[in-house]
Amino acid sequence: MTLTSRIKNVLDTLKNPSKxxxxxxxxxxxxxxxxxxxxxxxxxxxxxxxKLLFKNEEIEMLVMNWSQLECAPHDHGNSHGWIQVLSGTSLNSVYEMSGTGLPVELFHEYHHQGKYFYAPKKAIHKMQAFNQTNLITLHLYSPPITGMKVYDFEKCAACIVSDDCGAWWPDEQHQKVKEIQLKNNVKNKD
Known part of the structure; x- marks a missing residue:
């Protein structure tokens, strides 16, 4: 049985799946x-x-091959899911919203090959390959991600991105569904 048919056989049966x-x-x-x-x-x-491996109305599965760059802090819209580290080591930073409207890092953790970690709805995080490892991750979300919000701390802004954009500030105007200026907590000096 091919990988594609194996994935379809398992995932096609899921309806509004739990964690x-x-x-x-x-x-x-x-x-x-x-x-x-x-x-x-x-x-x-x-x-x-x-690379999209599977998608229907309930589920999407992607595999990601990482460079040494970190992604932007982001949420997964109204989706939740699991991330599996297939190879390498991931540095995952977890955030919470602050009073300024900008996420503040709570903690970071390392996930090594074979590790699974959960991404709750509306949770904000960023990832990157740690220590020059060849990071490959598998992502399973329900429902398929739409309305992902990415953050840019330098611009003091957030952007809801189109479904074809990853966890980075969009390069193309059509990928910016909605740009949101956030409060800047730095006071101007006279």
Whole structure:
């Protein structure tokens, strides 16, 4: 059975899956790094290249091949899901919203090959390959991500991005669904 048909057989049966059902599906699929020997390298200046493996109205599954750049802090809209580290080590930073409307880093954690970690709805995080590792991650979300919000601390802004944009500030105007100016807590000096 091919990887594509294996994924379809497992994921097509899920309807409004819970956190536990999503993780069970990932475990059942038992996907390994060797399943992705043909992944494209990330585009220059981008934190990762992503490949859609499966998508229906309930679920989407992607695999990401990471450069050494970090992605922007972002949420996953109204989606939740699991991230599996297929190879390398991920540095994952978790944020919470502050009174200024800008996320503040709470903590960071390292996830090594074989680790699974959960991304709750509206949770904000950023990721990057740690220590020059060859990071490849598998992502399973429900529902498919739409309305992802990315943050740019230098611009003191957030942007809801189109579904074809990754976790970075959009390069193309059509990828900016809505740009939001956030409060700047720095007071001007006279």
């Amino acid at each position: 536990a059902q999503l993780k069970d599906a990932l475990l059942k699929l038992d996907i390994k790094p060797k399943d992705f020997d043909d992944l494209s390298e990330p585009s220059l200046g981008k934190p990762y290249n992503r």
